[in-house]
Amino acid sequence: MDFYFGLLQIFGVHTLLGLSAYVVLLTGQVSMAQAGFYAIGAYTAGAGTAMFGIHILPAIIVAGLVTAVIACIVGFPALRVKGLMLVVATLAFGEMVRLFFFNLTWQVDRGGELVGPNGAEGFRSIRYFPEHGWEVWHVTAFIWAVVIVVMVALWWVDRTRAGAVLRAVGHDETAAQSIGLNLTAVKVGAMTAGGFIAGLGGGIYAHTVTHIEHGVFGVLLATFAIAYPILGGLGSVFGTVIAVLFIQGFLIEGLRFLGDWRSLLFGALIVLAMNLRPTGLLGEHAPRWFRRRKTGSEPLELKEAN
Amino acid sequence: MLTLENLSKLFGGVRAVDDVSLTIREGEIFGLIGPNGSGKSTTINLITGLYTPTTGKVTLDGHDLTAMAQHERTSMGVARTFQNIRLFGNLTVAQNLWVAQNGHEQRRAHFLARWFKAGGEHGPDIEELLRFSQLHSKRDLQANALSFGEMRRLEMARALASNPRVLLLDEPAAGASQEDAQLLAERIRAVRDRGVTVLLIEHMMELVMGITDRIAVLNFGRKIAEGSPAEVQMNEDVRAAYLGGSHKNEELVHA
Incomplete structure (x- = not known):
């Protein structure tokens, strides 16, 4: 049973990672910096509970906020470039973060034991959950509670003008500028929100594994982060969730029995999925049952038939 | 209200817009015409801020727009459409x-x-x-x-x-039938009647001559004529410009 709870935890933190890339991708920006933000969140929240003994909830919120501030600062120069150049710039940022934590040694004495990031050794003993007697299912429920809060928040934002503006910028920047939208503000705003979500996800991730080290937060993780919303489609947050289940659940766990053949099939299945559903598994539009009912007034339609 | 002062735009060595000065008055429908590549769209892009002028300035009611970002110009009251629709x-x-x-x-x-x-x-x-x-x-x-x-x-x-206070229309009749153009003309007038000043770039001469109050003609980035539709149609330079490279001359004379 614990195995399945463990899986659900992985799905949960990866959903947060994917959603952080989803927000940025809505504005048309392919960001490879999400793994870096995730790392910042992980180390910050880990430091919060393991080194300073604060509660998990404020720890991950602080992690989210710190990451959001960094994402905002990174956003200004990074979002001046587009397309491939942005991919390269954000990739470089991600590596910079990884190397920063590779070299970071900062330990404090907690009850006779040194805790904190220790360079290449990583950050061990982020043991908030076991120390406070959380069962596996408690942790799983906590993670999914956070995931659901974030999903509801994003789903709600999508129904506001801010959501429409994000999609407008993603569709056509020139047109968006011509109608008076401040592209920099919109893009940096999306990057900041994405940073917050990645920070939350990283913060939780650090506590589920208790030991984090720089190698985890590399290019592969950044690729997963951006693959989720691309594979799932930008119609709604559910696309990202479906993509996480598809990749983490089906391709990585479900096909484990195939042994070495799995990696081969993994690539092939993603290519197949993108060919069959070029706009993502759930497509570009929100699922029908979540769409607002039409409000157009019928009599006018007759009058206006031109 | 909208004024262009000695506006120029160089692309490499090409003078896309060359020392153009215009004053568009409040509440009028102003036409900007010229053969293909004469700098009409570039002029619109300079007014909206998509391009930065090499020299010269753009003012709206005395406020200098030249250094403003596009979104700031929108809040000053400038709006536009695109030649190739961008929705x-x-x-x-x-x-x-x-x-x-x-x-x-x-x-x-x-x-x-x-x-x-x-x-x-x-x-x-x-x-x-x-x-x-x-x-x-x-x-x-x-x-x-x-x-x-x-x-x-x-x-x-x-x-x-x-x-907006001024609306820039970049070839709104492109691809439209005669019938549609008629409806478009009514629509543009209706926009003007809402209190919006209109700057119209258009190739369909019938439309331009029919609804504009005044017209300026560009050729190779330079303004070669300005005046009422009747004056512009009679202008020798304008006729020469249109005779020079396009069949539009016929339309111009007969419109």
Whole structure:
């Protein structure tokens, strides 16, 4: 049973990672910096509970906020470039973060034991959950509670003008500028929100594994982060969730029995999925049952038939 | 109200716009014509801020727009449409208008009300614009599902959603039939009657000569004539310009 709870935890933190890339991708920006933000969140929240003994909830919120501030600062120069150049710039940022934590040694004495990031050794003993007697299912429920809060928040934002503006910028920047939208503000705003979500996800991730080290937060993780919303489609947050289940659940766990053949099939299945559903598994539009009912007034339609 | 002073734009060694000065008066429909490649679209791009002029300046009611970013010009009251329609095809018709509410008055709304109020695409201003553009019955359709003519109407409505003082129309009749052009002319007049000054770039001479109050003619980036439609049609330089490289001369004379 614990195995399945463990899986659900992985799905949960990866959903947060994917959603952080989803927000940025809505504005048309392919960001490879999400793994870096995730790392910042992980180390910050880990430091919060393991080194300073604060509660998990404020720890991950602080992690989210710190990451959001960094994402905002990174956003200004990074979002001046587009397309491939942005991919390269954000990739470089991600590596910079990884190397920063590779070299970071900062330990404090907690009850006779040194805790904190220790360079290449990583950050061990982020043991908030076991120390406070959380069962596996408690942790799983906590993670999914956070995931659901974030999903509801994003789903709600999508129904506001801010959501429409994000999609407008993603569709056509020139047109968006011509109608008076401040592209920099919109893009940096999306990057900041994405940073917050990645920070939350990283913060939780650090506590589920208790030991984090720089190698985890590399290019592969950044690729997963951006693959989720691309594979799932930008119609709604559910696309990202479906993509996480598809990749983490089906391709990585479900096909484990195939042994070495799995990696081969993994690539092939993603290519197949993108060919069959070029706009993502759930497509570009929100699922029908979540769409607002039409409000157009019928009599006018007759009058206006031109 | 809208003034261009000695405006020039160089692309490499090419003078796309060369020392153009114009004054567009409040409430008029002003035509900007010229053969292909004469710098008309570049002029619009300089006014909206898509391009930065090499020299010269653009002012609106005495406010210098030249150094302003595009979104600042929108709140000053400048709006435009594009020669090749640029809608947000992934949004609904009503949402296309909703995201464009970035005018001066609209910016003064509270931050949360402006950005995080759901359902604002049903606001009275949007309803009114949808009716004005005869798109009310299509309000919940994706914009990329519209017909060509509807797309043109929506783009103009979107430009009006920020309550602009001056509207720049870049070849709104391109691809339109004679009949559509007639409807377009009425629509442009209706826009003017809403109190919006119109700068119209157009190749369809019949349309331009029929609805504009004054016209300026560009050729190779330079202004070669300015005046009423009748004056411009009689101008020797204008005739020579159109004779020089295009068949449009015939249209010009007979329009």
